[in-house]
Amino acid sequence: MGGVGKTELALQYALRYQDNYPGGRCWFPVRGLDLGIQVVSFGRTELGLTIPDELEFKEQVRYCWGHWPEGTVLIVLDDVASFSNDYKQRIKPYLPPAESRFKVLVTSRQRPGASYRRIDLDVLSREAALELLRKLVGKERIDKELNEAEALCEWLGYLPLGLELVGRYLDLHPTLTIAKVQKRLEKKKLAAKALLDPTAEGEMTAQLGVAAAFELSWEDLKDCPEAQQLGCRLSLFAQAPFEWSLVEKCVIETEDEDDWEEEQEELEELRDRVAWPTANRSLINRNLLQLTEQQTYQLHPLIREFFLTKLAQLPEADSYKESFCQTMVAVAKEISYTPTRDQISAVSPAIPHLAEVATVLTDWLRDEDLIEPFTGLGRFSEGQGTYDQAEPWYEKCLEITRSRLGEEHRDVATSLTYLANLYQAQGRYHEAE
Template sequence: MQWVEFLRQEAATHELSPEQTAAFLVRLQAENSGKSEAKLASDINISAAAFKKRMTEVYDKFAKSCPELATSKRGKLETLKAYLTTKYNGVDETQPKKEIQHNILQAVPWERFVGREAELQQLHEMIQKSQQVAIVAVAGMGGVGKTELATQYAQQNLQNYPGGVCWLSAPGIDVGIQILRFAEAKFKFIAPDDRELVDRVKLCWDRWDAGDVLLVFDDVTDYKTQVKPYLPANSSKFKVLLTTRLEFDRTLSQVSLRVLEPLAAMKLLKSLVDRERLKNEPWVARKICKFLGYLPLALELVGRYLDTMPDLSLQTLLKRLEKKRLEHEAMAEANPLMEYKYGVAEAFDLSWEQLDENAQGAGCWLSLYALADIPFNVEAIEDDELQEIWETAIADLLKLHLLQRQSQGIYRLHPLIRQYFQMKLDESSEADEVKTVFTAQMVEVTKQIPQQPTRDLIQQLTPLIPHLVEATDNLTAFIKDEDLIWAFTGLGWFYQGQGLYKEAEPFLLQCQQIIKHRYGSEHLYFATSLSNLATLYYAAGQYSKAESLYQKALELKISRLGTEHPRVATSYNDLAMKSLVDKLLVLFLSHAEAQRRILEVLSLSFVRRDRSPISNTS
């Protein structure tokens, strides 16, 4: 047994955490004996203080089996080395231990396996809990780290499975044949070839070495054909772990693997990119992690790419990622140094190919919504057949972890999944038609927004606002001419009606600019956009701006419609009202008598029982 493997077993035996194990392994390796703690801490991308703390925790755990650690005068490190060396020599020479047979995949170094400590513990507890065959599914979207979690679990818990760990690639050669080959290579057992494959596998289970056994079925796409026929008969010695993109029902114990937390994502990036380089652009590094949706595969690919481009700034890379997205070379191709053989889009392709046409279409449609919670009430679809199609499509997307369900009728897409679906939509010949229909539906919502929305309506519309904004920001070209002004005006009124004038202004300004670009500055739509913007400024108390825009709108309407048209009369009224308010304000601020008279009228109006408006003669 190699020294490093022995150390790993000791770490697992003494229940060291992944962080403690990383420090323990690097500290106890022979080639590191002359290095300082500060240097070793730097090698695994942690501070010297954190390294010292972890080693203190290691000494405390080993003190249970090595009491000398609590009393030794020659130093804890030397005491621990002596204890481990004696034990190692005893294992290898005087008490040789049978080697545990396995074919576990190569795992990433400890320092790059971050943010999964809780899942590792949960996985172990769930597998050990069952008295029968324990089947635990590590499910999740492509690139989330299912296989790596299973690999780390198998390696860290190898000593718990003296009967061996058999790793089976579900999409590869028939699983049954893989089992026979493992038994032949590791145990020299050859099953008779005069029987069916399933029966030959059963013979293998009967002749398997003593002790608990872990069977890992990696990347299961069809449980019925890839797993079920080859499961051992009920026996507590066999433990089964699946990795899959699928979502099974509640009868199967599952660990649903999600993306990393932001801090863990940054930690992974730091393990791949020079720390000083990240310190120079810390906020950009965080933005890159967020843009990548904290997906482990994307983070590792981008981190390795940055490491090969030492003079590339993080800001420049972020701009390129935002422009090229999944097609950028940092994410498009697998890194040859990685065990995982797919780029991000390729990883998603594996799930995409399992969807039928309806589910693929549903994913593309949902990608047009903003990167926010998507209110999508399938029950509101009136056509029963269409409703059932959507129900099945959403169920398929959820099953493959391509869509996240937040609550009843509320869904969300991962940022990179959304990019992937948008890419697939753009490859379709129906892309323009789909986008036109989508924007038309969004505009229908904005048409329902009055200039003074009620509190109930505001509450009802709030979840839809990010998606309405998405349509106006990125899909303007697909909004029909007659609907263009509604798209922006409705959003402006939503905020203006709440007194949020600064939030309303960008939409009405954008409306003015886009109308001018599409129709020119002589079109009546442009006049309307000027009037709407003027009304906002008027409400916000910016009267000079409002008057100027009202005047421009009036002049344009006169030139196009003449002086007798009702719309021209409306503009005259707007301008007159504005001038009247200015005059009243001047009087109110300048003349005490005017102030007294206005307050008197207002008071009389307030106390009148019929609450009718103030008469013109008052």
Template sequence: MNQNNQDNAKGWQTKVEGGTVYQGDISNYYYPTQHLHSSTPNNIPSRGVANFVGRDEKLAEVHKKLLQNDSAAILALAGMGGMGKTELATQYAQRYKDNYPGGLCWLDARKPDLAAEIVEFAKFYMKLEVPQTLLTSQEQAKWCWHNWQPQAGLVLVVLDNVDDLTNWKNCRQLLPTNNRFCVLITSRLRNLGLNVTEISLDELSPEKALNLLTALLGEKDRRVQREPETAAKLCKSLGYLPLGLQLVGAYLAEDPNLSLAEILQQLPTQQKSQLEAVFELSWQQLDFMTQCVGGLLSLFAPDIIPWQLVESVSQQLNWAKADVDEARKQLYKRHLIQSVAEGESCYKIHPLIREFLQGKLVGSNTGDDLKKAFAAALVKIAEEIPESLTLEDIKSVQLAIPHLTEVAQNLIDAVEDENLTWVFTGLGKFYQGQGLYTLAAPWYEQGLSTVQTRLGEEHSDVATSLSWLASLYEYQGRYDQAEPLYLQALDLRKRLLGDAHPDVATSLNNLANLYNSQGRYDQAEPLFLQALDLRKRLLGDAHPDVANTLNNLANLYYSQGRYDQAEPLYLQALKIYKQVFGVNHPNTVTVRQNLENARANK
């Protein structure tokens, strides 16, 4: 194990703002030994709609066209919203998964970090250790495609929601080009370019629309047979859209005595308003609590929603769990949400339904409270994201990241001043901890800008934001850019907090680490000594931050070959970490290894 942390850009973890410094190869604690998933990597949603009718020919066409090309196949399912593009892609992946022994990878084009999605999939589902020497996320994504289980056979990649031309251009640069990858995309756009085969997904035929409505009502329901002409008019009025038919079917199933003629009379004659009218019919069926939960769900990003996260927000609102669970059942029953994973309580909302529900929040009495509770729950998650991420850490938080991003991008006004930095540092740490530095940087930069704008230049949280951005530069080996930010943070903290404050000690420790990384030992040592003295006086001799600085100072002596001085410091740090974290914690393990190295070199 190497004795110092000089090469941050190549896998070295130097913990700065939070106070824990690791020394050594990241692989020692980054990847758990157990397999988290089966041998065939697959993150395709395990459930679709129960009544999938009228698209069997399209499924067969998709399969034929994906497999007929000699080069890398890109097939687009194109059509307007409500046509069931995502559902068709889900059904295809489920039915034909045995044809793709190399894996099935589902990606969402709406996310701003497609490269990170690819890298995370490779880490989770194939346990690939992406080289930290690849500094850009694009390089890392391409490396993942190149090193994708070479002997495993065909791979299906689904890229969902390609609905913006600029976004498509960015996404296309990240897609695989090898002919073992079959790429299926869903899009509202047409004519996506050369080498993209397109299947137009239009409305259902009148016959298939009737079949779907019949299936939704159930075998025992005879209303379609009793009112065939009215049923045909109802399907036509809905534009033969699967989404509209599903919602109307659920509405009818709720009231067996409601005739098709009666519901047809409730729909407007203008076709462009009919889908919204169907949404309104479903909305009017909901009780107040279910409407509140529906409004809350519309605040989530257009991504997988773990119900556990919904419950966390509901706790902020003091909602009874039984009421929230009942609301979930009612929303699911009426097709306003869909389940996306067997064995896991995760849901999704169709973008058009999400847009309708968001409209209901405008001007409502509950909108602001829902937004504040939603933001507060996500802030709590951001606070718990560790600086060093194991696969289990990533797994526990990754489903929340799109929703934390939604807070940062669209709901930042709902975040309390004291929590402002956590939104951005949480996102930054999530990507930085995986070596995705180019994805971390914008969040740290946006966090600094947001804090300066809202709280002013002379605020301690500005110093925190400066330190996190500096830490990222240090990880990348951009020492000349890191140093002035660390110095600004130290100066600001001294002016605002005084010389005797724990945050000042943290800044001293950070700056000393930077100098140590550069081999500027004469400048680093007095800063470490100041930080150590300050932390002992303010926090006590047995605090983990004290152990942190002890370990860092020992690393400095080790780098200079002063092993006799390093050993007792490692021993002190090890004792504290054992007491606070236990013998198997990464901090404890790392310091123990550092101690063994020092003894071996004496």
């Protein structure tokens, strides 16, 4: 889990026990980076090694380890993403030799195999969380609002990174009460610049802080993967309210009426009473999954971004996107050339999500469905007389069909027809021709 202090613990260990490593301490961040390249670069620039160019790359790495200064060495591999095939390919071949003088310390959000000596970190206890706030904000200030501080720690889930973010903010704003800060947090002010600005030392960034803080809720759902998957699928909707019926159409695949009702009930249970409450005593009540006055739903914008990153890691991501696109294509096909007021009202909630498909998810549209989101959006605008809004959708439709399907495809001709009809409706007869 992110935000519990793995990197900080490794850093403090390296500093506290530096005398135990006369051969040096070397820190390698490995998430998204190549360990072998870092080792060779370190050998050349920091150790002053002259590595023979004729050696194969793996041999160059071995050369570095073989010519490392004498004495016990601490090698820190920070933020290993996984211990699966990626680890075996990008990290394991470049590890130091199995000699007692090389000590390797690994930080990771994933649990390694049984062969590793492991220290599991968790969120802080109530007492430790309060003590951290006292160190950041001041003992007198925390003890003066002790009940409010306890409530704040609980709201943050005792997550060290979340506590540090808020603690630094309180320290920078000495006139703010803790109750006032919690009120801002409860109103989803975690996205506010004041809460997420880097410190004077430049140690923190907004994206890392928010993502790590929300990791706690994600981790709480580990025993209910269906809820995690549902969160990921909800992130495909645009940052706008959506009707739950659209979610059902995306998720439920059966056509049998009895089976549909059963799965519909299970999905509602998952949403409202079983899975979501385990994330943070109800995401809906915490304003993470919002239930609007219109009885539609909407994800908090930062939670949506968080779920999108999780979606990218799922093997089912492509199928989820394809299902979402097909659902929205069905909506687009229902938009008539001359929609009535009632039809416009009925389809309006889906328009932002149809636009999301047309702007972000076109790669997951089937060729036979490619024009549907664009022409549906165009008809929706044209039917209301907003020709200036319809034209860009028809133009984009023509552009993407030409690019993906080829000039001779029938949908290119269809796109041209839509544009011509629009121009004619506007009296732009020369362009229509």
